[in-house]
Amino acid sequence: MTGRARTLIFLAAAGMVIGILRRQNVLSVMSLSVLVWIFVEWLVFSWRVHFQLPALRCSRTVNGRAERDGVLWAGRTATIQVTTTSRSRNVMPMLMVAEILPENLKLTDGQSTGHVFDAVTSLQFQYRCEVLAPGKIVFTGYFIRYQDLHALFVVERFIDCRQTFRVLPAYADIREGHPVIKRINSLPQHGIHRLQRAGMGSELLELREYVPGDPPKSIAWKVSARRDVLMTRQYETEVPVRVQLFVDNSIGTQLGGFGSRLIDQMTFVAGTVARSSISVGDPVGMVTFDDSGFSWIPAVGGERGFYRILDALTEAATLTKPPVQSLTIRLQNAAWLVCSKRYPELLHPVINQTPFTWLPVLPWNRHARHRRTQLASIFGQIYELPPPEVIQLVHDDLQMGTYCQRLLHESGWAWIDPVVSGRERGFHHCLGKLPPLSQALTRVVARAKDHEVYVILADLLDCAQQLDALIPALRLAIAKHHRVVVICPSPIFERPVEAFGANSLELPELLREAERIRVTALAGQLKRAIRRLGATVSFSGEQNAVRLILSEVSLARTGRTAAVGAR
Amino acid sequence: MDTTTRTSDSLPLMLTYVVIMAFSGMFFLFTVLSWTNAGILQQIMFTLVLVLTLYRWTGAVVLFWIQASLFFVEPATPGAVSGMGIVILSAAMVILLLCINRFRAIAAIHHHAVHALLEFLSVSRSAPNSGESGQSLSSLPRQILPGMVRVFLSVGAAALLLAMIPEKPDAPAVAALQPWGLRAIQVGLVITCLAVAIATPVGILMWRRISAPQAATYLRSVALQGIHRDLRMVVRRRLKLRRRIQKRTKKKS
Numbered sequence: 087m088t089g090r091a092r093t094l095i096f097l098a099a100a101g102m103v104i105g106i107l108r109r110q111n112v113l114s115v116m117s118l119s120v121l122v123w124i125f126v127e128w129l130v131f132s133w134r135v136h137f138q139l140p141a142l143r144c145s146r147t148v149n150g151r152a153e154r155d156g157v158l159w160a161g162r163t164a165t166i167q168v169t170t171t172s173r174s175r176n177v178m179p180m181l182m183v184a185e186i187l188p189e190n191l192k193l194t195d196g197q198s199t200g201h202v203f204d205a206v207t208s209l210q211f212q213y214r215c216e217v218l219a220p221g222k223i224v225f226t227g228y229f230i231r232y233q234d235l236h237a238l239f240v241v242e243r244f245i246d247c248r249q250t251f252r253v254l255p256a257y258a259d260i261r262e263g264h265p266v267i268k269r270i271n272s273l274p275q276h277g278i279h280r281l282q283r284a285g286m287g288s289e290l291l292e293l294r295e296y297v298p299g300d301p302p303k304s305i306a307w308k309v310s311a312r313r314d315v316l317m318t319r320q321y322e323t324e325v326p327v328r329v330q331l332f333v334d335n336s337i338g339t340q341l342g343g344f345g346s347r348l349i350d351q352m353t354f355v356a357g358t359v360a361r362s363s364i365s366v367g368d369p370v371g372m373v374t375f376d377d378s379g380f381s382w383i384p385a386v387g388g389e390r391g392f393y394r395i396l397d398a399l400t401e402a403a404t405l406t407k408p409p410v411q412s413l414t415i416r417l418q419n420a421a422w423l424v425c426s427k428r429y430p431e432l433l434h435p436v437i438n439q440t441p442f443t444w445l446p447v448l449p450w451n452r453h454a455r456h457r458r459t460q461l462a463s464i465f466g467q468i469y470e471l472p473p474p475e476v477i478q479l480v481h482d483d484l485q486m487g488t489y490c491q492r493l494l495h496e497s498g499w500a501w502i503d504p505v506v507s508g509r510e511r512g513f514h515h516c517l518g519k520l521p522p523l524s525q526a527l528t529r530v531v532a533r534a535k536d537h538e539v540y541v542i543l544a545d546l547l548d549c550a551q552q553l554d555a556l557i558p559a560l561r562l563a564i565a566k567h568h569r570v571v572v573i574c575p576s577p578i579f580e581r582p583v584e585a586f587g588a589n590s591l592e593l594p595e596l597l598r599e600a601e602r603i604r605v606t607a608l609a610g611q612l613k614r615a616i617r618r619l620g621a622t623v624s625f626s627g628e629q630n631a632v633r634l635i636l637s638e639v640s641l642a643r644t645g646r647t648a649a650v651g652a653r
Numbered sequence: 654m655d656t657t658t659r660t661s662d663s664l665p666l667m668l669t670y671v672v673i674m675a676f677s678g679m680f681f682l683f684t685v686l687s688w689t690n691a692g693i694l695q696q697i698m699f700t701l702v703l704v705l706t707l708y709r710w711t712g713a714v715v716l717f718w719i720q721a722s723l724f725f726v727e728p729a730t731p732g733a734v735s736g737m738g739i740v741i742l743s744a745a746m747v748i749l750l751l752c753i754n755r756f757r758a759i760a761a762i763h764h765h766a767v768h769a770l771l772e773f774l775s776v777s778r779s780a781p782n783s784g785e786s787g788q789s790l791s792s793l794p795r796q797i798l799p800g801m802v803r804v805f806l807s808v809g810a811a812a813l814l815l816a817m818i819p820e821k822p823d824a825p826a827v828a829a830l831q832p833w834g835l836r837a838i839q840v841g842l843v844i845t846c847l848a849v850a851i852a853t854p855v856g857i858l859m860w861r862r863i864s865a866p867q868a869a870t871y872l873r874s875v876a877l878q879g880i881h882r883d884l885r886m887v888v889r890r891r892l893k894l895r896r897r898i899q900k901r902t903k904k905k906s
Contacts, residue, residue: 090754093713101720106837109729109820112685113720115812116743118844120716123747123807125848130803132855136862179796180758201762203666204796235800236754237761429866437867439874441881463877467870473877477884482892 087128091238095124124238131234134178135241141173144183144228144247154249160220160350161256163194167212168228176205182231183209186427188223188498190253190344191215218345220255220353220403224248224498229427242430254396255350255403257357258632291320327537327642328385329363329370330530331356331395334544335402336376336519337409339575341501351575351628352543353399358632359541360395363639364388370395373526374402377518380526384533408495408506413487416504421490422457424497425464438463458486465489519544520555527559531566539642541635542572547605550612560619569642570621573631574612576605666796667759670752671707673797677749678703684742685722707760712753719746744808751800818843 098120105114147167148156158164170183185198196213217223227247233240293309296316309317333356339348360370369385372395383398411417425433432438440459446452462479465471469489471479479486494505523544530540540563546553563570609625616623624634682696702710702718818839820832828835863871877884 090711090713093711094716094750097713097716097720101716101723102840103837104720104724106815106840107833108724109833110723110727111730111815112727112739112742113723115739115808115815116723116746117720118811118815118840119743119747119804119808120750121844122811123751123804125851126803126807129851129855132859136859140862140864182762203759203762233758235758236751237758238754431864431867432870434867437863437871437874439871439878441878463870463874466873467866473873473880474884474888476873476877477881478888478891481885481888 088233088238088240091124094120094238098124127234127236127238131239135232138172138174138178139230139232139241139243142170142177142181142230142245143173144168144170144245146185146225146247146249148225148249148251156249156251158217158223158251158253159256160217160253160345160353163214163216164191165212165214166198167210168200170200170202170209170228171207176207177202177209178232179204180233180235180237181209183211184229184231185213186226186229186497187215188225189500190218190221190223190498192218217253218343219347219350220253220400221344222400222404223251223253224496225251226428226497229430242426244428244430252397252400253403255353255357255399257354257361257396258629259358259361293317294320327363327368327539327639328535329359329368329539329541329639330385330534331359331370331372332523332526332540332542332544333372333374333399333402334376334519334523335374336545338548339545340403340405341506343500343502347500348545348575349403351631352573353403354628355573355631355635356399356541356543357396358628359635359639360392362632362636364392368639371530372398373530374398375519375522375526377522380522382526382530405495405501408491408501410484411487411491411507413483413490414504414507417487417490417494418458418461420499420504421493422461424493424499425461428497429464429468432464432467433460455480461490462486465493468493517549517552517555520549520553524556524559527556527563531559531563531568534566534568536567537642538568539635539639540568540570541638542570544572544574546572546574546612547576547608550608550615553612553615557615557619560616560621564620569638570619571635571638572616572621572623573635574609574623574625575631576609576625667756669797670756674703674706674749674752674756677745677752680742680745681719681749685719685726706753706757711757712750715753716750719749740808740812743812744805747804747808748801751804755800814843815840 098117101117102114102121105111105117145152145168147169148158149164166185168183168185170177170181172178179202181202183200183202187193187198193213193215197211198213198215200209200211202209225248228245230243230245231240232243293306294317296305296310296318300318304318304320306317306319333349333352335349339352341347344350356372360372363370364387367387369387370391371385372383373380375381381398383394386392386394438460440456440463443455446455459480462476465479466473466476469492475485479489491505499505523542527540527542530538546556560570613623613625622634622638624631626634678700682699699718699722702715706712706715818836820836821827822832824830824832824835830838
């Protein structure tokens, strides 16, 4: 019953009593009519809620497809059409159907809510949204609000309509073209590059004096006759250039809003580099690592290999389990908000009863305790918890925080406040991943062939002063003549700049400047440490990082150590 | 029947309710407020109250205004309720209340309902044969009539109930109460008994149709009410022990 109905009932009852006592027939009849009318409306509403509302069905098509599983792409737009029908004859009026949009989707066109004002056979509405980040999107269902025609009674329900989508990462389609004019003896086959070292290629590298053991067919007779000394032709090597991507999958890279996380930057760069390399036939391998270990995809090529890489990047970007944190008011309120949308029928005070306690005494504290007890009861129902654990949720902030986080995580909330506190990202997240990265790098180098490019996409800023676990592996890779590029996505999403200048004295601006100074200092230390080893390091944004990596790859293809100079 | 409902389909409906509100309001003005020599100011204020319900106020304000007007204006009429005039007047007032509530319910979904209505009026005047309005106009009676029928049934039932319980002249001797006092108690008791008699089986039927998660949640909460004190004591002791262990660990480190 809404406040409007309660007010009308109170006024009507008062008017009826006063009218009878004062013998005012019109007043009494009119007031009693209002009471009877509200009662009749309640009967009709109750019948509809318990007989027609359960017959509602919702279905959804995403980009024209209605399957339970599918694939979407980050950075692209999806068109979603919702149809609501009823197994009874009509969809009754004053119904609101609202899509519970995951946070990874941003509404761009249309509305994700439909309203019914008149009895219709079906309700259809359509909207478009942009997918922000790779990972997983789960459409859970629809929040239904049904009220009678006069807004005297309202009921809220949830209709389950689950669809799960894997979101593949976005990438820039940079395909390097093959030369169409023949400038050399023969065009190398797809995936093979000229390397200016002695080998069995088809292009001449140099002429040298004959040494015993050289094959007779390699003797250059005309040159030998001119010089009066036997000269041997030395040909270039033709090798494939393998690119190995190391993608940091640790907790620190997954903090932030969808589309603004470090992992989103890294997956974009990795996907673009993979696309570019595979387009010219270079195999690409990938290692994803975090605190617990690493997983390795050996170098693969072709379209199938590219999509395997994309699948691995999607797995890396899919949120696993947030770091545990204690309960905060905001976290609890967020969990309550989600429950009010996804489990509204379980919040009814008759269904979800709370035991009476003498404490707390103050009304607002009692209200907060009542809400927390109801939330604990809902968690007990959703996650099938035993009774002692339900009671523990009421009194244990850590346990309640864990379950609130779990609910928000399963509802597709990003790892920002209140799911994860803003100060959770710290150095302790960095140190744990260095040993797995080092192990992975060492193993890849051990099985590598010549001239590979290792691209390390990792958040190493906070462990710039403690790189001891990583440096031996980097030294080994460089000693084996592989090229190493370290790309550090910037947590402030800008290049660390030297100049300090806060535009105002506002606290958020000062905090931002303080963070910028800290990041700049750490970036300088990291740069010095890694460049000393002979590797390339950059804190670029997405396009700059891609450009840097592709230039390193092209250098590896030519066998040069620097971009300048030509043979 | 249309398969898709559009927001603009509600504008003819809202306009219809505004027209009915206007007629009901004028009926009240020319009947109740003419019982006494109600000034122009009083009539203007009532009209203003009606107009303000289009923007913000709900039917409760209008109901209060009507009841206050009747309180001050209507003469006392001993005896049973009789005459169609009372029924028609009451029905008109309840219809006014119905239309206001319905208008506000639809306007709550439209953010700028009145502006949309005015725009709709200007558009429909220039293009009276637009497909959307034609489609909506044909369905208007189907949307409005059931509500009106319920109102007339409610008014009839209320009038019948009050007519069947007249004042008893021997109330002071029988119950040591004034006749109107006894009648108020009798009407209250009858209404309560009728409401309980109808609402109880309806409530039982509704309770038996709750969903499985609701039933499980209810059983859990009811079961916990009996044992929550003991479990709370156990949980609190465990938490106390955990905090003590954490303190000791911190001290050692």
